[in-house]
């Protein structure tokens with residue numbers, strides 16, 4: 097989809113479809129009122145007849161509106177004006193997108209970005225309009241033999257800004273929205289691919305492809321023998337039971353000032369998590385193809401970063417493995433030595449995410465990073481604690497945690513912090529090794545983060561548990577592309593902060 101911004105009156109737009117908001121109950125938005133005045137109260141009359149109430153989810157397509165330069169007018173219900181918050185705005189944009197898509201219009205001018213959203217400016221509204229539109233129109237059709245495309249698909253949306261003064265901000269918001277939406281789409285596509293296609297080697301190829309598209313992205317691949325030499329016994333123990341060799345994928349983006357320490361993003365890339373010898377139950381096991389969504393979000397965020405040419409230094413590290421119960425698989429009770437030198441008693445082979453992340457986190461030390469953020473579908477317990485709305489956030493560095501919480505709020509991709517207190521650490525005590533890889537039933541998300549914290553003592557580190565947010569279950573099953581918006585927002589904020597420092 098192509099997006100642009102424009103200022104001007106609705107009645108003057110020569111377009112296939114004009115999109116206007118209607119508030120509950122039957123109240124015209126500002127743009128709708130302007131249009132109404134120009135077309136002899138046609139809209140007011142329609143509203144009076146009661147064809148649309150203005151509730152969120154409602155829409156009404158009008159043709160032959162008098163004195164209008166447009167072919168159609170699409171009225172979109174916006175709910176109560178004073179209730180219009182982030183979530184409602186996104187619902188409104190999604191409804192507009194799907195409704196528009198089913199009309200014959202290939203192009204539209206939308207005045208929904210003129211709506212007032214609680215404490216949000218035009219930059220935010222334009223960006224969210226793009227993200228919500230792409231979200232609503234996303235389909236994963238790659239693996240269907242019959243493609244279902246509408247005959248005349250929507251190709252272009254022109255978003256309104258209140259006056260010419262906002263055009264520049266609007267254009268910047270379009271660039272950001274388009275880059276974030278593309279990063280989200282990449283993460284969704286990778287997440288939705290099944291484990292028999294998207295295996296560690298495939299993830300590596302897709303990273304290399306990114307490196308070809310963006311010359312600012314340098315890709316490096318470590319094979320199992322090289323990881324062996326580095327002493328990554330913990331990471332390698334996970335792929336022992338699989339026919340697929342593990343890969344360590346590294347993406348370098350060096351566009352910051354010479355002396356800038358990198359931001360490192362580490363993404364869990366378990367392309368299928370059967371649980372290993374601690375085999376998972378059969379129900380919903382298919383969803384464990386999504387266990388590489390952390391890795392996918394790192395690729396999506398770095399793509400957006402390159403697309404936006406952010407003046408930053410960022411390194412992406414993706415440990416990619418398949419967790420399977422083959423004859424050579426790690427067994428419960430096995431003890432392995434991590435790259436850090438710490439020994440780990442593997443009491444449950446299904447707690448594999450932390451086993452690959454710990455070696456990747458130790459590896460990140462060589463970049464002398466300013467901060468390290470790992471992103472992982474790490475614990476089912478996170479869904480029990482927080483549900484499927486926020487990401488879980490745990491960190492050993494307050495300022496970094498706050499930056500990520502703020503980025504999530506700004507990007508409407510929120511995280512919620514859980515405590516990483518020392519009191520929980522003893523749950524990882526082992527009789528046979530330095531630590532165990534599981535910490536019992538209590539506080540599973542926190543003890544998983546405690547495990548990782550043993551490997552990040554030298555780092556300013558944060559961990560995003562995206563087990564509840566990376567994909568949707570049930571009828572609308574599919575990857576969400578989260579937390580790409582949060583990550584890109586964080587990078588944008590960091591770029592802005594370095595710019596003001598100079």
Ligand code: BES
Nearest residue numbers: 444446447448473474475476477534563
């Ligand atoms: N990938 C899973 C976590 C997961 C489970 C995410 C369900 C989303 C939905 C992870 O590797 C795992 O299996 N974790 C175990 C940890 C346990 C063995 C301590 C879990 O959450 O059950």
Ligand code: MN
Nearest residue numbers: 369446447448
């Ligand atoms: Mn697991």
Ligand code: ZN
Nearest residue numbers: 366369387449
């Ligand atoms: Zn897993």
